[in-house]
Amino acid sequence: MSEPSIMMGGRSRERTPEPLTFLKCLSCGVENSRPFKENDYVLKIVEDEKCPKCGGTRSKIVNIYVPEKKESK
Amino acid sequence: MVVLFAALLNPSTGGDNILSLLLSLVWFAFLMIFFLYPSFGQRMQLSYMLRDLERKLNKLKIIKDEINQITVETIKRVGKPEKDPAPDINRLSEFFIIQPESMDPYGLVYKLEHILETGESVYEQEVAKLAPHATEHQVKSLTNLVEVLRGINTIYRVVRHYYLLGKKTANIYMVLQIQMVLPQIIEIAESYRQAAVAFSKGQPIGDGVGPLVAAKLVNGMEKERYEIAKDTVVQEIELENRKVYVVRAIGPGGTVGRPGEGVKQLVEKLPENPKLIITIDAALKLEGEETGKIAEGVGVAIGGPGVDKYKIEELAKSRGIPLYAFVIFQSITEAITPMRESIAKAADQVLEKVKQLILEKVKSGESVVVAGIGNTIGVGLG
Numbered sequence: 055m056s057e058p059s060i061m062m063g064g065r066s067r068e069r070t071p072e073p074l075t076f077l078k079c080l081s082c083g084v085e086n087s088r089p090f091k092e093n094d095y096v097l098k099i100v101e102d103e104k105c106p107k108c109g110g111t112r113s114k115i116v117n118i119y120v121p122e123k124k125e126s127k
Numbered sequence: 128m129v130v131l132f133a134a135l136l137n138p139s140t141g142g143d144n145i146l147s148l149l150l151s152l153v154w155f156a157f158l159m160i161f162f163l164y165p166s167f168g169q170r171m172q173l174s175y176m177l178r179d180l181e182r183k184l185n186k187l188k189i190i191k192d193e194i195n196q197i198t199v200e201t202i203k204r205v206g207k208p209e210k211d212p213a214p215d216i217n218r219l220s221e222f223f224i225i226q227p228e229s230m231d232p233y234g235l236v237y238k239l240e241h242i243l244e245t246g247e248s249v250y251e252q253e254v255a256k257l258a259p260h261a262t263e264h265q266v267k268s269l270t271n272l273v274e275v276l277r278g279i280n281t282i283y284r285v286v287r288h289y290y291l292l293g294k295k296t297a298n299i300y301m302v303l304q305i306q307m308v309l310p311q312i313i314e315i316a317e318s319y320r321q322a323a324v325a326f327s328k329g330q331p332i333g334d335g336v337g338p339l340v341a342a343k344l345v346n347g348m349e350k351e352r353y354e355i356a357k358d359t360v361v362q363e364i365e366l367e368n369r370k371v372y373v374v375r376a377i378g379p380g381g382t383v384g385r386p387g388e389g390v391k392q393l394v395e396k397l398p399e400n401p402k403l404i405i406t407i408d409a410a411l412k413l414e415g416e417e418t419g420k421i422a423e424g425v426g427v428a429i430g431g432p433g434v435d436k437y438k439i440e441e442l443a444k445s446r447g448i449p450l451y452a453f454v455i456f457q458s459i460t461e462a463i464t465p466m467r468e469s470i471a472k473a474a475d476q477v478l479e480k481v482k483q484l485i486l487e488k489v490k491s492g493e494s495v496v497v498a499g500i501g502n503t504i505g506v507g508l509g
Contacts, residue, residue, distance in 0.1 A: 070324045073331075073465045092328050095379035097342055097509035118331050118505055119471035 076117040077103065081110030090118060173299045176306050180290050183309045184283075190316045191276075191283045194323040195220070198276045201327040205265050206258020215257055219273050220280040222250060240434040244357075250274070264380030265329075267358070268504055271381035272326040275463075279319045282312060318460035325465045326381055331505030333461040337407045338506045339474045340453075341375040341499025344481065346509055355392045359384035360508065366485055370494040372401065378503030386498050387435025391442050393496060401496045402489040404443055405451045407477060408500040409470075412456035419469030420456040421477055428452035429500050439498075451484060453477050466505075 073090045077100060084107045098115045105113060160167055195216070202212045224246040227238035254270045255261070261269060286305060293302035325332050331339065341362075348364040355361045355374065362373045372393055376384025386406075394401060408428040412418065427443075427450055429436040443450050455473045481497060489495045 070321050071465050071467075090328070090330060095329065095505045095507045096331060096339060097346060097507040098379070115507075117471050119466045119468050122468045 071120040073118050073120045075115055077113040078116045079105035079108060079110050080112040080114060081105060082108040094118060169299055173297060173302060176302050177294055180302060180306055183313060184286055184290055186313060187283045187286055187316055190320050191279045194276050194279050194320055197323045197327050198272050201272060202258050202269060205261050205269065207260040208257055212257045216273065219253055220276045222277060236434055236437045239432060243432060267380030267382045268326055268329055271504065272323060275319050275323045275326060279316055282316060286312060315459065318463055322463040326504065329379065329505050330465045332463055332502060333457045333466050333470050334409045334463060334501045335466060335503060335506050336409050336455045336470050336474050337499040337501035338375045338378060338503040340407045340477050341373050341497065342506050342509060343474060343478050344497060345373050349509065356385040356388040358382045359386060359389035361393055366482065368491040369485055369489045371485065372494065372496045374496060375499040376503040378506040378508060381502055381504035383502050385435065386429060386500055387438035390496055390498055391438050394442055400446050400448055402493045403449050403451055404439060404496045405481060405484065406498045406500055407453045409462050410454035410456055412458055416456055418457050418461055418467060419473035421453060421473055423453050426450055426452050428454050453480060
């Protein structure tokens with residue numbers, strides 16, 4: 055079976071959206087976010103990351119999503 | 128030569144007349160072509176359309192090759208196979224499922240269920256063989272990834288078929304039809320590319336909003352948990368003295384489980400009928416509608432081939448259990464790509480609405496079944 059021969063033009067492809075992981079500290083309850091890491095999942099207990107506020111090392115992943123750009127008024 | 132040409136163009140040497148004559152001859156030649164060969168214009172249009180189709184087909188091929196590369200690399204990285212998995216991945220990308228014969232519709236749903244379950248098991252076993260070091264959850268996500276590859280491969284083959292057939296038969300109407308739908312096909316293919324990235328990294332997708340609501344409902348309140356059907360779990364919680372049975376697929380691997388069979392098995396085991404069965408799922412929005420919009424209604428909110436929906440409807444009808452449903456609107460692209468903020472935020476709102484519905488419709492001491500429908504990739508059980 056023949057393959058098409060003309061190569062496509064230089065139109066840029068869509069960027070893959072990068073999600074953020076939202077962690078809630080189990081000591082002080084403060085929520086913070088960081089870029090998604092492989093093996094992250096919602097409701098996972100993370101033991102090796104320090105809370106930026108209280109320094110607690112146990113936190114729970116409460117959300118993972120791609121933040122939407124806020125429209126400027 | 129140059130002197131002669133200049134003389135021809137010079138009005139003082141009579142060139143004006145010769146030029147006019149030449150131009151008239153050219154126009155006459157064109158006229159004769161269109162007169163003697165009426166489909167000439169259509170031929171030109173066909174060749175233009177085929178060139179456009181060829182460009183878009185190449186774009187599809189690039190996306191397909193990229194997804195293939197992501198799949199091979201992820202299986203190598205996660206599964207650490209001893210031999211190159213590429214030939215087996217190619218074989219799996221051509222895997223097919225033959226729909227049951229529907230001339231005699233009696234028992235069709237169960238025939239379809241049997242074929243789909245067989246296909247799913249075989250596919251999962253094949254992927255597990257390719258990735259011997261992958262965990263159970265990772266095998267499920269890798270299976271999803273290979274399914275994405277199978278999907279894009281089918282799209283590419285079908286488009287190529289119409290392109291080549293149109294070219295061979297010079298059938299402008301065949302080419303026109305595929306050219307008209309290609310922009311949407313390219314958009315879907317682009318979504319597949321993003322979906323492949325999400326599945327390779329284990330990121331929650333828009334379709335996972337149902338299990339996400341279920342996970343948030345159970346979070347920290349689970350009393351008991353047990354597997355009720357393949358890849359499907361029941362988590363029992365208590366909400367202001369009401370017993371809530373939450374049914375969902377087992378995460379964080381990518382699977383939709385068997386919610387129909389799960390709800391059926393659960394309700395048949397319960398000493399009394401639950402007061403309600405509530406299903407929560409993602410639904411396709413119409414163009415112009417807002418992503419993350421919530422709608423509520425009655426019935427069973429489950430997409431797919433219909434087996435799960437049928438089972439819950441049958442059960443509810445035979446036992447007289449009311450069916451309530453919540454859907455969260457999103458596009459096809461948003462459903463299979465990493466979850467957007469508006470969908471994640473909608474999950475919190477649906478959670479409140481589900482709680483409110485339970486407190487309104489279910490009396491203290493009674494029970495209710497809540498089923499979170501969708502792909503659980505990146506959504507754990509807690």
